[in-house]
Amino acid sequence: xxxxxxxxxxxxxxxxxxxVHAAINVFACAPEWGSLVREIAGERATVYVxxxxxxxxxxxxxxxSLIARARMADLVVCxxxxxxxxxxxxxxSQSGNDRIQIGKPGFLEIAPxxxxxxxxxxxxRAMGDVHPMGNPHIQFGPAQIRVAANEIGNRLIRIDPAGxxxxxxxxxxxxxxxxxxxxxxxxxxxxxxxxTVIQYHRNFSYLFAFLGMRExxxxxxxxxxxxxxxHLNDLVAQQAATPARMVIRSSYHAEAPAKWLxxxxxxxxxxxxxxxxxxxxxxxxxxxxxxxxRRMLAAAxx
Numbered sequence: 539x540x541x542x543x544x545x546x547x548x549x550x551x552x553x554x555x556x557x558v559h560a561a562i563n564v565f566a567c568a569p570e571w572g573s574l575v576r577e578i579a580g581e582r583a584t585v586y587v588x589x590x591x592x593x594x595x596x597x598x599x600x601x602x603s604l605i606a607r608a609r610m611a612d613l614v615v616c617x618x619x620x621x622x623x624x625x626x627x628x629x630x631s632q633s634g635n636d637r638i639q640i641g642k643p644g645f646l647e648i649a650p651x652x653x654x655x656x657x658x659x660x661x662x663r664a665m666g667d668v669h670p671m672g673n674p675h676i677q678f679g680p681a682q683i684r685v686a687a688n689e690i691g692n693r694l695i696r697i698d699p700a701g702x703x704x705x706x707x708x709x710x711x712x713x714x715x716x717x718x719x720x721x722x723x724x725x726x727x728x729x730x731x732x733x734t735v736i737q738y739h740r741n742f743s744y745l746f747a748f749l750g751m752r753e754x755x756x757x758x759x760x761x762x763x764x765x766x767x768x769h770l771n772d773l774v775a776q777q778a779a780t781p782a783r784m785v786i787r788s789s790y791h792a793e794a795p796a797k798w799l800x801x802x803x804x805x806x807x808x809x810x811x812x813x814x815x816x817x818x819x820x821x822x823x824x825x826x827x828x829x830x831x832r833r834m835l836a837a838a839x840x
Contacts, residue, residue, distance in 0.1 A: 560581065560582065560583065560584045561582045561583070561698045561700065561701055562579075562582065562583050562584075562612040562613060562694070562697055562698050563583070563584050563586070563610050563611050563612050563613075564579065564583045564584065564585045564586070564611065564612065564613045564614075564615060565586050565588065565607055565608050565611035565613070565614045565615070565638070566585055566586065566587045566588065566614075566615050566616075567588050567589065567595070567614070567615065567616035567617060567621075567622050567626060568587070568588070568589055568595055568616070568617060568621075568677070568813055569587050569589065569590065569591050569813045569814035569815045569816075570677035570683075570813045570814050570823060570826075571587075571615040571616070571617070571648065571686075571690075572585050572586075572587035572814070573814045573822045573823050574615075574683065574686060574687060574690060574823060575615060575690055575694075577687070577708065577712045577822075577823070578687060578690055578691050578694060578705060578708050578709050578712060579694055579701075579705065579708070580704065580708055582694075582698065582701045582704060582705070583613075583694070586607050586611075588604055588607070588629075590815055591789070591811060591812065591813045591814055591815025591816035591817075591820065592789055592790055592815065592816070593790060594790050594791075595617070595621055595622065595813075596621060596624065596762070597624070598622070598624065598625045599625060600625040600626075600628035600629045600632070604625070604629045605628075605629050605632045605633050608629045608630060608633035608635060608638060609633040609634060609635050610635075611633075611635060611637070611638050611644065612637055612638075612644055612697055612698075613637075613638070613643075613644045613645075613646065613693060613694070613697055614630070614638040614644060614645050614646065615646050615648065615690060615693075616645075616646070616647050616648070617647065617648055617649050617674050617676065618647025618648060618649040618650055618671075618674070619647075619649035619650070619654070619670075619671040619672065619674035620670070620671070620674070621649070621674045630645070643693065643696050643697055644697060646689065646690065646693050648676065648682075648686045648689065648690075649671060649672075649674050649676055650671065651685065651686075651689050652676055652679070652681075652682040652685045652686060653679075653681065653682065653685075654671060654672030654673060654674075654676065655672055655673050655743060655744065655747060656672050656673040656740065656743060657670075657671065657672035657673075658670065658672070673740055673743050673744070675740065675741045675742070675743065675744060675812070676744060677744075677813055677823075677826075678741075678742055678743075678744040678745035678748070678827075678830070679744035679745075679747070679748065680716070680719075680720040680723065680748055680827075682744065683716065683823060684713065684716060684717075684720075687709060687712055687713060687716070688709070688713075691705050691706070691708075691709040715824075716824075719824055719827065723748075723749075723827050723828075723831060724748070724749075726831055726835075727748075727749040727831045727834075727835070729835060729838065729840040730749050730750070730751055730831070730834055730835065730838060730840070731749060731750035731751070732750060732751070732752065733751050733752070733783050733784075733834075733838060734751070734752050734753075734754045734780065734781065734782045734783055735751060735752070735753055735754070735782055735783060735784050735785070735786055736753070736754060736755040736756065736757065736773060736782040736784075736785045736786070736799065737753060737756055737757070737785075737786045737787070738756065738757040738758065738765075738785075738786065738787035738788065738791040738795070738796060739756065739757075739758055739761065739762075739787075739788070739791065740753075740756060740761065741788050741810075741812045742786060742810060742812075742830070745827075745830060749831070754776070754780045754781075754782050755773050755776065755780075755782065757769075757770070757773070757785070757787070757791075757795050757796060757799065764792075764795075765792075765795040770795060770798065770799055770802075773799055773803075774799065774802045774803055777803045781803070782803065782805060783805055783838060784800075784805050784806045784807070784808055784834070784837045784838065785799050785800040785803075785805060785806070785807045785808070786807075786808055786809075786810055786834075787807070787808075787809060787810075788809065788810060788811070788812035788816060789809050789811070789812070789816050789817065790812065790816075806837040808833050808834065808837045809833070810829075810830045810833055810834070811826050811829055811830060813826065814826050817829055817833075
């Protein structure tokens with residue numbers, strides 16, 4: 539009997555300790571935000587990531603499992619800028635969770651609060667899946683991630699003020715490590731400066747801007763439109779005037795168009811992680827940048 543009592547006390551203590559640490563439930567729409575929340579929240583948050591690095595976040599379905607997870611969330615962190623517009627509004631409304639509705643502390647979109655590139659001057663749906671707020675693939679902008687970390691830290695403190703000291707300590711530590719890594723990536727990627735590339739979709743524009751690389755075309759004739767034979771032939775024809783040094787795609791984009799074009803213009807075709815988990819090596823935000831830059835350096839023979 540005494541042994542059972544001791545076991546019961548130990549189990550209760552273990553559960554209580556878990557409850558103390560996991561103070562809040564976070565629903566992250568994409569792997570990059572799940573990784574960033576874990577950096578800042580540590581064990582104070584239980585983090586559920588709705589998508590994987592092998593999925594196109596534009597094309598997710600509002601599954602019942604996502605709705606169930608959102609129902610339990612204290613904080614939802616998404617990209618915004620219409621990236622999740624096909625599924626997140628349904629998940630949010632069907633969850634019945636008042637904490638994560640628009641305008642509430644429990645709903646945070648990152649894109650509206652960070653600097654964005656490629657903001658269209660004219661909005662015309664004939665141009666394809668154009669995002670009115672600019673390129674939303676901000677996870678490859680070191681400066682954008684730094685701002686996002688601050689926003690997430692502030693929101694965590696607002697929702698869980700008891701954890702403020704821990705959040706601030708972890709945010710400061712992350713920022714220090716991120717600044718050091720950003721300097722290292724700039725030095726590491728210096729040989730890529732000025733290099734011309736063709737990418738499948740504009741997943742990596744922020745990375746190219748950071749490294750001083752130049753995009754000279756996309757496999758998509760228009761954003762969100764699959765490559766066509768005529769467009770691929772146009773890219774081959776333009777090679778004489780504006781040659782590309784490599785063709786880049788993410789793991790969830792079709793391999794065949796990229797390999798075909800690369801073979802026609804005699805350049806490497808490579809895969810980069812579009813987010814955390816996009817390749818086996820991209821285990822968090824830091825290794826995501828490391829892996830992307832290393833893959834481009836290898837393709838360039840640097």
